[in-house]
Amino acid sequence: MAIAKARIKVPKSVAKGEIFQVKTLISHKMETGLRKDKKTGEKIPRMILNRFVCKYNGEEVFACDWSTPISANPYTAFYLKASESGTLDFIWTDDEGSVFEKSADIMVT
Amino acid sequence: MKKTHQGLLAAVGMAIGVTAFATASPAQDMDWGAYQVEDRRSGYTYAKAETRAIQDDDFGNPAMIRVDSGEALWNKVDGEAGKSCADCHGDAAESMRGVATSYPKFDGALGKLKNIEQQINYCRTERMEAKEWKYESSPLLSMTVYVRHQSRGMPINVAIDGPAAPFFEKGKAFYNQRRGLLDMSCANCHVDNAGGIIRANTLSQGQTTGFPVYRLKWQKVGSTHRRFRGCNKQVRSTPYAYSSDEYVNLELFVAWRGRGLLVETPAIRN
Numbered sequence: 001m002a003i004a005k006a007r008i009k010v011p012k013s014v015a016k017g018e019i020f021q022v023k024t025l026i027s028h029k030m031e032t033g034l035r036k037d038k039k040t041g042e043k044i045p046r047m048i049l050n051r052f053v054c055k056y057n058g059e060e061v062f063a064c065d066w067s068t069p070i071s072a073n074p075y076t077a078f079y080l081k082a083s084e085s086g087t088l089d090f091i092w093t094d095d096e097g098s099v100f101e102k103s104a105d106i107m108v109t
Numbered sequence: 110m111k112k113t114h115q116g117l118l119a120a121v122g123m124a125i126g127v128t129a130f131a132t133a134s135p136a137q138d139m140d141w142g143a144y145q146v147e148d149r150r151s152g153y154t155y156a157k158a159e160t161r162a163i164q165d166d167d168f169g170n171p172a173m174i175r176v177d178s179g180e181a182l183w184n185k186v187d188g189e190a191g192k193s194c195a196d197c198h199g200d201a202a203e204s205m206r207g208v209a210t211s212y213p214k215f216d217g218a219l220g221k222l223k224n225i226e227q228q229i230n231y232c233r234t235e236r237m238e239a240k241e242w243k244y245e246s247s248p249l250l251s252m253t254v255y256v257r258h259q260s261r262g263m264p265i266n267v268a269i270d271g272p273a274a275p276f277f278e279k280g281k282a283f284y285n286q287r288r289g290l291l292d293m294s295c296a297n298c299h300v301d302n303a304g305g306i307i308r309a310n311t312l313s314q315g316q317t318t319g320f321p322v323y324r325l326k327w328q329k330v331g332s333t334h335r336r337f338r339g340c341n342k343q344v345r346s347t348p349y350a351y352s353s354d355e356y357v358n359l360e361l362f363v364a365w366r367g368r369g370l371l372v373e374t375p376a377i378r379n
């Protein structure tokens with residue numbers, strides 16, 4: 001299983017209905033599957049994070065499917081609007097089926 | 110008729126040459142603030158705006174993950190002695206502040222220069238009685254980034270006199286020695302042609318202020334020695350081993366070339 005470290009940045013509190021930015025960064029080698037082992041000549045199997053989901057109080061609010069061209073250590077920034085306080089869960093899944101999770105609380109004032 | 114045609118082509122060629130030169134020059138006139146001391150310029154000033162933007166944003170900088178993992182390693186107990194780095198050195202923000210500005214430095218016991226990576230491994234084997242980390246391995250890179258990061262914003266000030274002088278001279282000789290099938294020295298690119306274009310890349314002065322640097326091409330963090338090896342391979346010369354004396358001496362000379370420039374670790378380069 002691969003080891004990944006994630007960083008997320010969300011404001012601690014936002015005004016109701018305010019649009020705010022969420023930034024995420026996760027360390028992952030993102031092996032494309034196109035490279036060959038220099039010694040054996042065999043293809044190195046693809047090993048990337050293929051799906052990223054952001055859930056807000058259990059409900060999916062942002063998701064994307066990633067494929068080969070996404071760089072190593074992918075950085076994602078997106079915008080959300082909150083109407084009530086709750087928890088944001090960030091979930092990354094890779095080709096080996098490993099799941100990386102991180103969450104943050106947000107206060108709506 | 111044919112002759113005129115050739116003349117026309119030459120004129121077009123000249124025009125292109127002039128344009129290429131013109132686009133390169135505004136960057137040289139820019140005020141780079143702390144990234145420039147006299148004629149010495151950090152690699153930051155040669156990087157594209159997009160690349161600089163990644164470095165400017167500590168959150169978006171993928172190498173900052175290394176700072177986090179380096180901090181975790183700093184506090185982790187390892188080895189027979191049951192000690193962590195923090196047990197001797199305490200808070201890295203205080204004890205390691207300024208360290209990056211003076212390395213590599215002369216070590217009396219070794220009788221030669223020692224860089225930060227070697228110092229970390231020395232501590233591991235001698236003080237912690239732990240296994241030494243392989244050069245360019247993930248934990249050693251993380252720890253080096255973490256230690257050097259503590260000096261961010263401080264000017265490089267390496268000692269090149271006294272016992273370090275002969276090693277400095279060796280590093281200088283290495284820097285100016287032509288090598289490889291292409292018969293090129295470090296200086297041919299990084300002194301004579303800094304700011305010029307080599308294939309599609311802009312040549313920098315080859316400053317090491319931001320090392321270990323996150324290189325977009327590598328898609329990860331790499332040490333000065335990895336960069337030296339890459340350069341040596343590109344001129345078709347046989348690279349020296351990681352942690353070799355030749356490269357540590359060269360590290361001192363290159364650090365001295367960037368004297369007064371600020372430590373940027375971890376920097377982003379293309």
